Amino acid sequence: MTIIVLLVVITILALLVHIVPGDPARIFLGQRANPELLARFRSAMDLDQPAHIQVIRFLWRILHGDLGIDLFTKRPIIDNIGDVLPHTIILAFTSLLFAVIVGIPLGVYSASHPDSWADRLTAIISISFITIPNYVGGLILLLIFAVGLQVLPSLGVGDKGNPIDYARHLILPSIALAIPWIGYLARLVRTSLLEVFNADYIRSARAAGISEVKILYKYALKNAFIPTMAVLGVGIGNLMGGAVFIEVIFNRPGMGTLIYNAIKMRNYPLVRSGVLVVALLFILTNLLTDFIYTLLDPRIQIERK
Amino acid sequence: MLRRPLGALGFIIVWVFSLVVIFAPIIAPYDPEALDIPHLFEGPSSTYLLGTDHLGRDILSRLVFGSRIALVTALSSVGIALVLGLILGLISGYGGSTIDNIILVILDSIQAFPAVILALAILSLLGPSLLNVILVIGFTWSPGYARVVRAQVLSVKENTYIEAERSIGASRKRIVLIHILPNILAPLVILVAMDIPIVIAFEAGLTFLGLGVPPPTPSWGAILSEGFNFIRMSPWSIAWASLTLMLTTLGFTLFGEALRDVLDPRFSGLWRA
Numbered sequence: 001m002t003i004i005v006l007l008v009v010i011t012i013l014a015l016l017v018h019i020v021p022g023d024p025a026r027i028f029l030g031q032r033a034n035p036e037l038l039a040r041f042r043s044a045m046d047l048d049q050p051a052h053i054q055v056i057r058f059l060w061r062i063l064h065g066d067l068g069i070d071l072f073t074k075r076p077i078i079d080n081i082g083d084v085l086p087h088t089i090i091l092a093f094t095s096l097l098f099a100v101i102v103g104i105p106l107g108v109y110s111a112s113h114p115d116s117w118a119d120r121l122t123a124i125i126s127i128s129f130i131t132i133p134n135y136v137g138g139l140i141l142l143l144i145f146a147v148g149l150q151v152l153p154s155l156g157v158g159d160k161g162n163p164i165d166y167a168r169h170l171i172l173p174s175i176a177l178a179i180p181w182i183g184y185l186a187r188l189v190r191t192s193l194l195e196v197f198n199a200d201y202i203r204s205a206r207a208a209g210i211s212e213v214k215i216l217y218k219y220a221l222k223n224a225f226i227p228t229m230a231v232l233g234v235g236i237g238n239l240m241g242g243a244v245f246i247e248v249i250f251n252r253p254g255m256g257t258l259i260y261n262a263i264k265m266r267n268y269p270l271v272r273s274g275v276l277v278v279a280l281l282f283i284l285t286n287l288l289t290d291f292i293y294t295l296l297d298p299r300i301q302i303e304r305k
Numbered sequence: 306m307l308r309r310p311l312g313a314l315g316f317i318i319v320w321v322f323s324l325v326v327i328f329a330p331i332i333a334p335y336d337p338e339a340l341d342i343p344h345l346f347e348g349p350s351s352t353y354l355l356g357t358d359h360l361g362r363d364i365l366s367r368l369v370f371g372s373r374i375a376l377v378t379a380l381s382s383v384g385i386a387l388v389l390g391l392i393l394g395l396i397s398g399y400g401g402s403t404i405d406n407i408i409l410v411i412l413d414s415i416q417a418f419p420a421v422i423l424a425l426a427i428l429s430l431l432g433p434s435l436l437n438v439i440l441v442i443g444f445t446w447s448p449g450y451a452r453v454v455r456a457q458v459l460s461v462k463e464n465t466y467i468e469a470e471r472s473i474g475a476s477r478k479r480i481v482l483i484h485i486l487p488n489i490l491a492p493l494v495i496l497v498a499m500d501i502p503i504v505i506a507f508e509a510g511l512t513f514l515g516l517g518v519p520p521p522t523p524s525w526g527a528i529l530s531e532g533f534n535f536i537r538m539s540p541w542s543i544a545w546a547s548l549t550l551m552l553t554t555l556g557f558t559l560f561g562e563a564l565r566d567v568l569d570p571r572f573s574g575l576w577r578a
Contacts, residue, residue, distance in 0.1 A: 001413070008414035013426075020430045124311070127562075131554040133506035135513055136547045139533060143540050241419025245510055249533065259422065260514060263429040275426045279418045 002287060007059070009283070013276055014058040015051060017268060028266045037071065044068050044269050067273040072265070077273045080258065085277070087157055088247070088254035092239040094174040096232065099181035104228070106182070107189025111224075112216060114194065122186060129183030135245035138176035142249060145172055155251045173250045177242055181235055188231055192224040199223075226297050233289020237282040312563030318556025325372045333366035337523040348541060356541035358531055364542055367523035368549050374524040375553070378439055378508040379501045385443025387497060390450020391486075397451065398458025399481050405455075412448040420445050421510070428516040438517045442504055453496055457489035495565045502557035509550055525550055 017024045025041040041047070046054040061068065067077040106126070110119040145152045157169050196202060197220060205215050244256030251257070255278055262270035325332055340360050347357045355364040397408040415423070424441050431437045461467065462485060470480050511517035512526025513533070520527055525546050532542025 001410075004410055005413045005417055008410055009417050012414060016426065017430065019427070127311075127558065128551075128555055131502060131506075131558045132551055133510060133554065135510050135529070136506075136550055139529065139536075139543050140547055143536065143543055147536055147540070237419060241421040244421050244425065245513070248514065259425060263425060263516070266429075268429070271426060271429055275418065275422055278422050282419055283417050 098178035103185030111193035126183035315559025382442035386446035389447035394454025498561035
């Protein structure tokens with residue numbers, strides 16, 4: 001199934017350029033169009049070939065790890081992407097880490113003190129966090145900490161050779177990206193924990209006089225984490241999408257800024273390769289999550305069979 | 306619904322938002338596109354309640370008129386997603402396994418892209434305009450609706466009353482339109498309510514990146530993006546537009562959740578905030 005989806009995704013990307021009204025080469029190159037660049041654009045996109053050849057050639061090159069040569073910098077596109085991809089992946093994982101560190105304890109605390117004032121407060125905070133668009137979070141953090149207080153850097157990724165500088169540049173962007181996920185995880189963990197607390201095996205454990213702390217950490221949490229795991233996997237993919245805004249706001253190199261700048265430059269072959277790589281990573285993380293999910297909960301595998 | 310304080314808060318925010326949309330020309334103190342060059346980047350004052358932007362335009366008036374863009378985009382794109390999703394979902398759920406599998410692959414492929422990335426890729430080809438943004442968001446959102454419709458159809462069509470209808474020789478069209486469709490609407494109403502704030506934020510985000518509603522139309526995304534370009538000159542555009550967006554999405558979300566608790570009591574208690 002995944003293979004078929006991959007093929008359809010590649011076909012969509014190979015042919016998407018045709019939704020442009022008119023000749024794509026002329027529209028994209030605009031003022032810059034000279035016969036040589038036009039020819040290079042057309043051959044890079046196989047626009048001189050029939051549609052099915054365009055798809056097959058695009059697929060063939062992808063299978064050989066060849067995303068073509070960038071029209072303007074004349075560098076292999078794969079190198080451009082290789083340069084920036086790690087920054088996006090680090091950003092996504094750091095945000096997820098923040099979300100887990102803050103969101104899960106909030107959810108656990110809420111669920112173990114249901115209907116207390118702390119639970120209600122957490123509920124309000126979570127829903128507010130969930131509804132804050134990440135670019136709004138990013139802009140506000142930028143305004144407060146980088147422009148106003150000037151305690152944290154606002155631009156770029158910092159000195160790549162200096163881990164401390166790199167980490168300082170990572171703080172604001174990853175918090176901005178994590179905000180909705182903190183709220184989301186807190187809610188999710190609370191809901192699944194409360195559900196687990198109602199299960200018979202927890203009641204038996206309580207009846208046997210096992211301490212609440214042990215019930216929570218030894219029995220309940222493990223089971224409550226299963227749905228959370230599934231969401232985390234999807235989360236990585238979504239964070240890569242949300243990273244577009246955050247990378248643009250904090251002017252960080254990454255897949256988001258690569259695609260954004262390529263769009264601004266009307267460099268469509270680069271846009272297409274960037275989108276392809278993000279989609280591939282998205283599909284890959286979903287597959288991986290599915291796999292981990294079945295490992296954690298063997299019942300799912302049995303149900304599928 | 307109103308017995309719950311957060312639901313009531315959501316209702317009030319949605320109500321105020323609707324009033325602002327309807328009475329925008331009366332509420333806005335100035336023309337949202339009128340320039341006042343001697344008064345650039347001003348903070349809040351009695352003349353300009355929320356201050357002015359880089360062209361001396363009144364931020365309050367721009368926010369007030371921006372609410373119209375937000376609502377128009379949200380309603381039309383969710384409407385498009387709903388119609389597309391209904392068509393695909395009904396065909397998929399009631400059309401036999403071959404067509405079902407084909408539609409599922411298409412839905413999976415569309416959802417293989419993060420929504421922002423897909424929307425950016427398509428908009429980069431079509432060019433930014435209000436209509437294109439609406440179409441692209443509608444298209445990007447439709448698989449979600451198609452899936453819900455399909456799942457509902459699959460469960461509803463097992464009911465005895467559908468079997469009875471089939472046994473008296475009713476046509477497929479009659480069964481789908483008269484018997485299945487009305488029975489799957491409740492979850493769709495909830496989905497629409499929950500999606501409206503998400504789409505408002507999404508559109509503002511695309512506009513912020515310069516691929517949504519083009520200037521000089523006053524839209525929340527544009528106000529943010531102009532504020533961002535002049536972030537070191539004045540914080541007011543960003544501050545007010547962020548606050549507006551946060552309040553609106555929060556209000557619509559609380560409203561949607563209250564609506565869900567009323568329409569689908571199975572959920573209540575679990576997510577109660």
